[in-house]
Amino acid sequence: MxxxxxxxxxxxxxxxxxxxxxxxxxxxxxxxxxxxxxxxxxxxxxxxxxxxxxxxxxxxxxxxxSPGLLDPQVHFREPGMEYKEDIASGSRAAVKGGFTSVVSMPNTTPTADNAETVAFMVEKASTTGLCKVYPTGALSKGLEGKELTDFKTLQAAGVVAITDDGKGVQDDSLFKQALNDAKALGMPVLDHSEDESLSNGGAIHEGVVSRKHNVNGIKASSESVHVKRGCEYSEETGGHYHVLHVSTAESIEAIRQAKAKGARVTVEVSPHHLLLCDEDIPVKADGTLDANWKMNPPLRSRSDMLACQKALTDGVIDAIATDHAPHAPHEKDLHIEKAPFGIIGLETAFALIYTHFVKTGKLNLNTAIDLMSKQAGAIFNIKCGRIEEGxxxxxxxxxxxxPFTVTPSFFASKSQSSPFINxxxxxxxxxxxxxxxxxxxxx
Ligand SMILES: [Zn+2]
Missing domain, CATH: 2.30.40.10 (Urease, subunit C, domain 1)
Known part of the structure; x- marks a missing residue:
């Protein structure tokens, strides 16, 4: 054609x-x-x-x-949770948002910790997907954080990175070994940085809002403790440590320092952590907090949000990721402590960044697009982001x-769980x- x-x-x-x-x-x-x-x-x-x-x-x-956008972090839920999303509907959301490539996370059912599941995703993406889908492989078997998967076999099946996203890796030596082994294969380790002893089963950020509403809170340090660990191990092993969905000022400071020392550390941020904080979570008619503002890591304090914005505009951030994590409406209608973590993001990401950062003069349009294409692809050695012959x-x-207004019917995803409606x-x-x-x- x-x-x-x-x-x-x-x-x-x-x-x-x-x-x-x-x-x-x-x-x-x-x-x-x-x-x-x-x-x-x-x-x-x-x-x-x-x-x-x-x-x-x-x-x-x-x-x-624009060059087609690349999202470093999406959850397409297939195989296993197709009622939330599948590769067809997830990729429909992607192309609606201008994304032509996505990197998908391995927390499916079964987990993408084996070549067969990865091969299934690759096949499904080629037959029903509307965009390019690059799978990642689990770091540990069953995301249990106990035993490493076979990175080489996963890579041969098509994965572009190793990650236990959805969960933090609690075992320090296992994580260090993963950085070391992935390095030999030229792949990054993507880290959902969360020390579970500090997140303590919380639902939102531990701060003024969690205390006011008597909701169990996730400490900011649950992220930064693991980010500091990852930066340190990256310096020691030379492995490529990529921080998924950064959300706190302290994590950003650790990354800034590691980068200054020349460590192979990269970081992404999500539009919701740039634009919203815990004080923005609306209270529903029944007096409880709205779970469409619940994701992991959670919306942090206002000063954390401002630190994310500063990191975006001063160049510490390598990429913008949506962490598109769809759930069914009946799940997100639950009490905020019972509802699952995750919101969608593919359809609104570019417009949010354009409206709030480019149009306001805080970020150059070229930089914004690079953060969502060329630089995001570079994390995975995927060449993209330029309009060139060949x-x-x-x-x-x-x-x-x-201008356009985001409505529930605007979304192509099976989920409409977005804090940006209206x-x-x-x-x-x-x-x-x-x-x-x-x-x-x-x-
Ligand atoms: Zn995550």
Missing amino acids: KILINNASTTSHLLGGNGHDVVTISLVIEKGKIVQVLDCPLPASQTVSTDSTFEKVIDATGLFL ADADLALFDLKT ETLYGETYYTLVDGEIKYARC
């Missing part, structure tokens, strides 16, 4: 050049690749006949062309000018192409 994207705005930075200037281009896509990047208006020598040459012409006038035609077209945002996706095929078009 030959496609022309006509008259799109983008930046020379995203075309692989220097500078932040906005340029207007047209793109010719063939056999899944970008084959021509043309200046607009087209010079006479490059005039293309739009009527007969192309099977599809996308008029991108007024839209911004590259995969993984692309997104956003409307940066017209927000008015900028940056709605109009088209998403994966390997040159249109996988999402706003009707």
Whole structure:
């Protein structure tokens, strides 16, 4: 299929050049690749006949062309919990948000701690997935934190990283061994940093709100203790330590110091930890807290949120991740202490970052897109994030000018568990192409 994207705005930075200037281009896509990047208006020598040459012409006038986004952390729940989400619905949410690649977590049923389960995910993604799905393999068998999995076999089956996400690894020596073994295979270890002796079965951040509502709290130190451990082990082993969904000021400080020493440490942050804090959790009519604001790590204090924002704008953060973690409505309707951790995020991530950080002048658009594509991919050695001839035609077209409001029916996920419903945002996706095929078009 030959496609022309006509008259799109983008930046020379995203075309692989220097500078932040906005340029207007047209793109010719063939056999899944970008084959021509043309200046607009087209010079006479490059005039293309739009009527007969192309099977599809996308008029991108007024839209911004971005490389397809990559999300370093999603939970697609398949196999085992398809009532919450499956690879088809999860990837539908991804392309609706402009994501063309996602890295999926291994806490499925069965756990992705063996080659068969990983092979099933790879196969399912190729048949029902709308975007590229890169699986990760469990660090320990059954995520039990006792015995390491066979990293080499998992890698051969297709995993791009090792992680027990959903849980922290409590055994220090097991974690250190994992960093060492993954290093030999060139893979990062992704850490859900949580010392369970300090999180103590809590439901929200331990602070003013947990005390006021008499809800068991998760100490901020439950994260930073493990982040400090990971940074230290990374320095000792040379292994690549990646901090998933960072949420506290203390963790960020430890990462900042480890990076300054040259350790192979990377970190991602999620839009909800950048934009919300524990004080924002709404109280329902029955007087209890709304579980659609419950995730792990939890929404922290206001000063932690501000530390996340500072880390984003001063360059400590390597990537933005949604931690898209869908649950069924009946599960999230429960009392906040009983409801499961997790909210969705794929459909709103780009618009949230664009509206709150780019439009307000806190973050350059190129930087924001790099954090959601090129730099996010680099954590896993996945090359993406540039609009260049020869590259995969993984692309997104956003409307940066017209506001839209997030409603429950806006979501493509099976879940609507989002704290951002009713927000008015900028940056709605109009088209998403994966390997040159249109996988999402706003009707
Ligand atoms: Zn996690």
